[in-house]
Amino acid sequence: ARASTSDEVASLENPPPYPEHPIRSFKYLKSIILEELAQRNQIEKVHSMREPTPEELQQKKTRAKGKKKKAEAAGVIINVKGMVDQWGWIVKTSEKLERDKQERLRIKKAVEGQKIQDAKAVEEKKRKEFEEEWGHLNVRRRRARVGKLEREEEWARLLESGRQQGAQAEQKAA
Numbered sequence: 714a715r716a717s718t719s720d721e722v723a724s725l726e727n728p729p730p731y732p733e734h735p736i737r738s739f740k741y742l743k744s745i746i747l748e749e750l751a752q753r754n755q756i757e758k759v760h761s762m763r764e765p766t767p768e769e770l771q772q773k774k775t776r777a778k779g780k781k782k783k784a785e786a787a788g789v790i791i792n793v794k795g796m797v798d799q800w801g802w803i804v805k806t807s808e809k810l811e812r813d814k815q816e817r818l819r820i821k822k823a824v825e826g827q828k829i830q831d832a833k834a835v836e837e838k839k840r841k842e843f844e845e846e847w848g849h850l851n852v853r854r855r856r857a858r859v860g861k862l863e864r865e866e867e868w869a870r871l872l873e874s875g876r877q878q879g880a881q882a883e884q885k886a887a
Contacts, residue, residue: 747802754813756804762796769797 729738736742750756847855
């Protein structure tokens with residue numbers, strides 16, 4: 714017979730603080746739940762900078778050994794500009810979700826070949842921008858870059874022919 718969840722939790726070396734709650738620990742929230750929501754495109758991680766609080770400024774002024782370690786332990790790191798970096802999660806609005814969905818659909822259609830001309834134009838533009846950035850490279854590296862592009866093009870052609878053969882095989886099987 715299978716042991717109950719509470720028996721399994723009790724046997725752990727470091728049991729979560731709230732084993733019966735759906736979000737049983739902060740680590741579980743951060744590593745599992747928030748990551749899953751980010752993959753589903755429902756939330757996104759954002760970076761902001763804010764003014765430090767008086768307590769944080771006082772902590773920065775202390776010149777004891779290991780000051781940086783103390784600040785990191787407190788979760789406060791004041792950067793060179795005198796600001797505090799702050800990371801957080803925000804829920805995506807339905808408007809932003811719809812924009813992201815439209816963008817994914819547009820990309821999917823381009824990949825599937827429904828808008829090949831647009832995809833080719835974008836690819837050509839990227840390639841030209843890439844070529845313009847070669848000015849800083851020496852001759853050997855420029856030649857290597859050309860070879861790399863040729864190999865990538867060959868790989869893309871091989872992939873496309875494989876997709877076409879797979880589609881033909883599916884049609885024959887159906």
